[in-house]
Amino acid sequence: MSSSTLDVPAVERLVAAAVAAPSLHNTQPWRFRFDTDMPAVYIHAAADRVLRHIDPVGRAVHLSVGCAVLNLRVAAAHFGWEPVTRLLPCPDRPALLARVRLAESVRVAPSTGLYEAVWRRRSSRYPFSGRALPSDLLAELADTAHLEGAALRFPGRDDTERVLRATREAEWRNRADADRAAESRRLVSSAHSLGLPSAAVSPQDALDRMPMRDFGAHRHPQVLPARAFETHPTLALLSTAHDRRTDWLRAGQALEHVLLLATRHGVRASLLHQAMEWPDLRRALDGLPADGPRQYTQMVIRLGYGPEGPASPRRPVEEVVEADA
Numbered sequence: 001m002s003s004s005t006l007d008v009p010a011v012e013r014l015v016a017a018a019v020a021a022p023s024l025h026n027t028q029p030w031r032f033r034f035d036t037d038m039p040a041v042y043i044h045a046a047a048d049r050v051l052r053h054i055d056p057v058g059r060a061v062h063l064s065v066g067c068a069v070l071n072l073r074v075a076a077a078h079f080g081w082e083p084v085t086r087l088l089p090c091p092d093r094p095a096l097l098a099r100v101r102l103a104e105s106v107r108v109a110p111s112t113g114l115y116e117a118v119w120r121r122r123s124s125r126y127p128f129s130g131r132a133l134p135s136d137l138l139a140e141l142a143d144t145a146h147l148e149g150a151a152l153r154f155p156g157r158d159d160t161e162r163v164l165r166a167t168r169e170a171e172w173r174n175r176a177d178a179d180r181a182a183e184s185r186r187l188v189s190s191a192h193s194l195g196l197p198s199a200a201v202s203p204q205d206a207l208d209r210m211p212m213r214d215f216g217a218h219r220h221p222q223v224l225p226a227r228a229f230e231t232h233p234t235l236a237l238l239s240t241a242h243d244r245r246t247d248w249l250r251a252g253q254a255l256e257h258v259l260l261l262a263t264r265h266g267v268r269a270s271l272l273h274q275a276m277e278w279p280d281l282r283r284a285l286d287g288l289p290a291d292g293p294r295q296y297t298q299m300v301i302r303l304g305y306g307p308e309g310p311a312s313p314r315r316p317v318e319e320v321v322e323a324d325a
Contacts, residue, residue: 006039006102010079014041015317017075017118021256023064024055024273025187025215026312030068033322040101043069046320047095051187053179054277059248063298065097066252070148071118072100073253074260078115080105087249097249117263122311124268125202125212127229128304137265144261145238149247150254151295153237159288160235163272163300166281168211170274175214180277184215205229210302213274234303235272237285239295251298262303270309272300 015032023029029049033042045061055061069085076083081102089099138154145152155163174180202212203226210229238255240247262269275281276299285297 006034006036011321012317013079014072014075015321016314017115018043018068018072019314019317019320020118020121021064021067021071022121022123022259022271023067024060025051025184027051027061027064027187028315028320029061030065031320031322038101040099041072042096043072043098043100045095045097051183053177053183054174059298060273060276062097062245062248063252063255066249066254067256067259068252069098069100069249070253070256070260074112074114074118076100076102077105087246097245113264114257114260117260121259121263122309123270124306124309125270126268126307126309127203127205127210127227128233128268128302128306130230130232131305133234133267133303133305137267141236141258141261144257145254148254148257149240149250150298151239151241152254152258153239153289153292153295155235155237155288157232160233162288163235163237163275163285164209164211164233166275166284167272167300170278170281171211171213173278174274187215203227211272211274212270213272230304236301236303237288237295237297238299238301239286239297241293241295243296247296248298255299255301258301266305267303268306268308270302272302275300 011034018032019028019030027049029046031044031046033044034040035042043065045058045065050058050061073083073085082105084101084103086099086101088094088097090096142152142154174184202214204212204214206226206228209231210233212229236258238251238258240251259269275285276297282297285300286294288297
């Protein structure tokens with residue numbers, strides 16, 4: 001890729017990397033516009049992919065777009081650009097969430113292995129082994145989140161149980177809420193939505209300890225296989241010092257950076273987002289651990305060693321790219 005022009009193949013490579021990012025229910029709530037003169041990439045929220053019951057304030061949309069921004073930054077650096085990111089660049093255009101200017105790089109960036117991880121990262125909702133993650137890796141993951149303006153905390157056993165209880169409560173509420181359940185089922189069953197592949201339907205914990213989201217399949221319990229999940233899961237709480245739209249976007253970049261680093265080290269991950277969807281349950285996690293500074297929890301990440309999850313489908317580049325800005 002030339003660092004002075006942004007041609008069609010370059011655009012396709014950047015967008016392909018960006019849309020490989022995770023998003024709530026695989027909604028992929030982003031659209032891209034390119035200014036080939038600057039050059040720059042503008043990332044907008046896609047209003048038609050908002051989950052109005054599950055994500056009424058759009059926090060998860062911002063996290064998802066933040067993940068896509070991080071992937072775009074990684075791809076830009078890999079191909080010789082210096083990505084310069086500005087969040088919420090136009091106050092009068094609230095749907096414009098980020099601009100990434102592609103400055104000419106004056107040096108060759110060392111390979112971090114993150115670009116390769118973009119294509120290998122996927123959520124694994126299967127049981128993990130009981131093997132503990134090395135303490136130095138946990139520290140590296142925390143440092144990575146800090147670089148993106150977020151914090152990554154690893155709760156102890158008691159606090160982990162509190163997180164699991166909050167997640168179970170949220171999962172129960174989601175199943176009982178007719179609007180949310182219908183919205184979830186619609187994403188999975190609609191022939192016109194990418195949704196989640198059938199292979200990605202989460203198996204359920206035979207001992208009912210690990211609250212895995214069922215993506216609406218509770219209408220047909222027989223399709224949810226029961227398996228034995230890890231007894232003492234490794235959970236991480238991703239949080240920010242404030243809870244503004246910019247914080248959500250930073251949290252998304254931190255989340256994806258952590259996930260890519262974990263992938264590079266052979267660690268699987270899945271996201272336990274259920275408690276984030278209920279304000280009271282999310283607030284209950286903000287105070288963990290009790291002796292630390294108050295943080296706003298943005299995501300619960302489950303980490304471990306285990307089988308690779310299936311790849312979720314992605315929208316073609318032409319569906320998410322618009323004309324030059």
